[in-house]
Amino acid sequence: MHPLLTALLGAWEVRWEALLPLLLAALVYGLGWSRLRQQSRRQKLASRWRLATYMLGLSSLALALLSPIDWLGTQLLTMHMVQHKLLIMVAAPLLWLGNPYPVGLWGLPRPLRRMLTALLAGKSWLRQLLAAISQPAIAWLIFTFLYLAWHDAALYDLALRHEWAHKLEHLTFFGGAMLFWWPVINGAPRLHKSMAYWMRIAYVLAFVPPNAIAGFAIANASEVLYPHYNTVPRLYGMTALQDQMLGGAIMWVWSSEMMINAALTMLGVISIQDRRRKQRMATQKAEPDSAALPLSPSKARP
Numbered sequence: 396m397h398p399l400l401t402a403l404l405g406a407w408e409v410r411w412e413a414l415l416p417l418l419l420a421a422l423v424y425g426l427g428w429s430r431l432r433q434q435s436r437r438q439k440l441a442s443r444w445r446l447a448t449y450m451l452g453l454s455s456l457a458l459a460l461l462s463p464i465d466w467l468g469t470q471l472l473t474m475h476m477v478q479h480k481l482l483i484m485v486a487a488p489l490l491w492l493g494n495p496y497p498v499g500l501w502g503l504p505r506p507l508r509r510m511l512t513a514l515l516a517g518k519s520w521l522r523q524l525l526a527a528i529s530q531p532a533i534a535w536l537i538f539t540f541l542y543l544a545w546h547d548a549a550l551y552d553l554a555l556r557h558e559w560a561h562k563l564e565h566l567t568f569f570g571g572a573m574l575f576w577w578p579v580i581n582g583a584p585r586l587h588k589s590m591a592y593w594m595r596i597a598y599v600l601a602f603v604p605p606n607a608i609a610g611f612a613i614a615n616a617s618e619v620l621y622p623h624y625n626t627v628p629r630l631y632g633m634t635a636l637q638d639q640m641l642g643g644a645i646m647w648v649w650s651s652e653m654m655i656n657a658a659l660t661m662l663g664v665i666s667i668q669d670r671r672r673k674q675r676m677a678t679q680k681a682e683p684d685s686a687a688l689p690l691s692p693s694k695a696r697p
Contacts, residue, residue, distance in 0.1 A: 399471075399631040405463045412562075413460045417453055424449055424495060427502030440497050449493025455486035460565065469555055470627050472635075472642035479568060480645065483542070484653040487572035491580035515584055526586040531578045531598055538575035539602060541567050543609055546646075548620050555623040575602075579657065592665050596658045603651045610647025614640050 424446075431441035458464065459481035468475035500508055514521045528537060544550060545564050554564040579599060581589050590598065616639065619625055624635040633641070 397632070399467075402467055402631075403463050407461045407463070408465065410461060414457075417457055420499075421450065421453055423502035424493070424499050425502070427498040427500060430501045431498060440494060445493045445498070448489045449495060449498075452486045452489030452493060455481050455489060456569075459486065470624075471631060471633070472621065472624055472638050473633075473645060475555075476642040476645040476649075480649050480653070482565060482569045483572040483575075484650060487569065488576045488580060488657070490573070491576050491582045494582060496583040522584075522586065525584075528574060529577055529586055531587075531590060531594075534574045534578060535598060535601065538571040539605055541571040543605060546609055546613070548622075551621050552623050555621070592661050596661050599654045599657045599661075603654050606650045606654070607647050610643050610645075610650065612643070614643025614647055616643070 428441045428446050431437045459478045464474055464478050464481070468478050500511065503511065513519070515525075516522065528534065545554065545568065550560075550564075554560045578587070578590055579595050613620060619635045619639055621639070624638060629635065
């Protein structure tokens, strides 16, 4: 068996600083989902597919942070890129599709629920802050800046050499991704007017050029950009430069493909909505006008 595959099938780490928040998030969401399912008027908030997507999102976070992918990222740029894509392109949108705010709110004890609701009500500082940074243009800029900045050679190498910087990198990647996908999924709390689907499509496709340029530059660099990878043993059949080429290709192709797939999905939603609208119009036209119908014999005048 290839040594890389053997490593990927190895034991997962028990890192409580990551595991405990994931377990807590699963518990709160699951409890809220169960409570909402018991209320018939709120069952739409807690559909089974939302539960599945949220748990898949948490599972993606666990895979990125607790599986061998995490420590392999310190030895292979390729694995570090895979880890980033799981955080940014898989976990974040899946969690938003689970509608975490209203469902998770119902999983909290009543005092905490009231406290969080109050923090997001009216003109509170938290609501104003979230409203400011969640404006689509601002969210896009923040995420794109964080995404590109962490691929700078100095910052990237810092994250590989120091655990605190590595954790900060993951935290800002994931936080920026949640901010980026918020207006795309249109998740609650909704602090702005919903974007039309064509605007959401333009929003995600606008990320493709900077991502593709950065990934292409990494994949085609003639020398190793991140010196750390020259200092670790090459145990998996690739030189540091070959590893960099593959890692850059993953960044270039996979991230761009995910954005294009998101755009195609939204085009499908537009098509479905248009078809349903046409069906409703056809049904309305087919229904006879009650005012034009003749009176029944019992109501007809002599």
